[in-house]
Amino acid sequence: MKPAPPAAPPIDATSWRLSVAPMMDWTDRHCRYFHRLLSPHARLYTEMVTSAALVRGKQLRLLEHSQQEHPLALQLGGSDPHELAQAARFGAEAGYDEINLNVGCPSDRVQSGRFGACLMYEPALVADCVKAMRDTVSVPVTVKCRIGVDEQDDYADLQHFTETMLEAGVEVLVVHARKAWLKGLSPKENREIPPLDYPRVHRLKREFPQLVVAINGGITTVEQVQAQLAELDGVMLGRAAYHDPYILARLEHALYGTPLPGREDVLRRLQPYIEAELKRGTALKHITRHLLGLYQGEPGARGFRRTLSEGAHLPGAGWALIEQAMIPLQPAA
Structure with a gap:
């Protein structure tokens, strides 16, 4: 028993x-x-x-x-x-x-x-x-x-x-x-x-x-x-x-008082995970498909989605593609 x-x-x-x-x-x-x-x-x-x-x-x-x-x-x-x-x-x-x-x-x-x-x-x-x-x-x-x-x-x-x-x-x-x-x-x-x-x-x-x-x-x-x-x-x-x-x-901030992070900060905190997964053999597209809505409603969101969607499935795609996708989102100097 x-x-x-x-x-x-x-x-x-x-x-x-x-x-x-x-x-x-x-x-x-x-x-x-x-x-x-x-x-x-x-x-x-x-x-x-x-x-x-x-x-x-x-x-x-x-x-x-x-x-x-x-x-x-x-x-x-x-x-x-x-x-x-x-x-x-x-x-x-x-x-x-x-x-x-x-x-x-x-x-x-x-x-x-x-x-x-x-x-x-x-x-x-x-x-x-x-x-x-x-x-x-x-x-x-x-x-x-x-x-x-x-x-x-x-x-x-x-x-x-x-x-x-x-x-x-x-x-x-x-x-x-x-x-x-x-x-x-x-x-x-x-x-x-x-x-x-x-x-x-x-x-x-x-x-x-x-x-x-x-x-x-x-x-x-x-x-x-x-x-x-x-x-x-x-x-x-x-x-x-x-x-x-x-x-x-936003909900985390409203319900728990947690400081509201910047979207780019979230992506950069994700970078070590992405790089570790790439070393394991995970294709970038399996991760970036979940990121496409991060800039929903923000200026430059369409370019961010397009860059990831068109590039993440290509051989050798890595963190550099995400850096590239963030470029249209940067405020003008």
Whole structure:
């Protein structure tokens, strides 16, 4: 009989005050390192990693990350409690601060694997998965879900799901404030077409005050984040943080009083990381694709993006290309 994991320390709700959503093909380790330079406090999430990839595929390389990325959560996709428990153990052993279960992704590929948003139809199964993971690891096991799926138009459905999660020991729930349509809408349309319902998430927090509730979906400005924090414990930014990453620095300044860094200062702090990765054989394009929005809305931003986009894939591309990209951004002498 395996020994039980050490007791988890009490949840600190403030740790979820600001976070960056798990986003497939975007929040890889290079993106997360860059985001950490912009926000020392934000909780960062990996792209979704399937439990099958870790347990059956033995792809433990997917857990690679830098110590500078913490606080850092591993998001898992799956629906087999035993397999998820093994995957969670791999994540905890790799040093992740949280294991998050995806109950929100609406893509057909995810549904065919019986995980993601379709699991909102099976709260008892989600509870079994959570219990299995909590019995295996001592780090927090959290859930990211939607406000509902398909014909689940009643608040009672979300209420029942939440009650079931609480009974399973969930202490942190991240809620994407849109319903997911599992048939007929693409993942992109599922991020835009179903209407946002922030009041439903606010009601959830009022009725379950013991639960740490963070909200995700359609939040793009510092003012909107502050308004949500008046109702909830945390805000998770998705596409806004990727396409305009400097918002993370603005939020860091507004929420924590951290001095606002210059964009060029952020890039120069990234230089040692880039040069180390180039020595490892990482192509520059895998890093610079995450930097394209740094000067969003600033004079010279288009030239910055063009220089990186056109040059980062070329053989031998290195830090000099980023220096070149910054030239149009320099103030006139």
